[in-house]
Amino acid sequence: MQAVHEGQCGLCGHFGEGHAKNDVLVSILSKKEADVVFVDDCGHPKHAGLHLKVTPISGCDGFVPAAAA
Numbered sequence: 900m901q902a903v904h905e906g907q908c909g910l911c912g913h914f915g916e917g918h919a920k921n922d923v924l925v926s927i928l929s930k931k932e933a934d935v936v937f938v939d940d941c942g943h944p945k946h947a948g949l950h951l952k953v954t955p956i957s958g959c960d961g962f963v964p965a966a967a968a
C-alpha cells in the first residue's frame with residue numbers, strides 16, 4: 900500500500916467515474932492509501948474517449964476532488 904495524496908487519481912472524482920463506486924474506490928478515498936498496481940478508467944471528458952487507464956498515484960491537471968463517500 901502506498902499513500903495517495905490530493906491531486907492524484909485515487910482521490911479524483913474522475914477515477915472509475917464510469918462505473919458504480921466499488922469497495923476498492925471507497926477504501927482508497929477513506930484510507931488515502933492504495934495498491935499501486937490497481938488501475939481504473941479515467942472518466943475526464945478529455946481522456947474518456949481514449950480509455951485512459953490510470954493508477955491511484957497517477958495524476959493530471961484535470962483533478963477534481965471526489966465527493967466524500
Ligand code: SF4
Nearest residue numbers: 908911941943959961
Ligand atoms: S488522470 Fe486526471 S482527471 Fe483522470 S482520474 Fe487522474 S487526476 Fe483525475
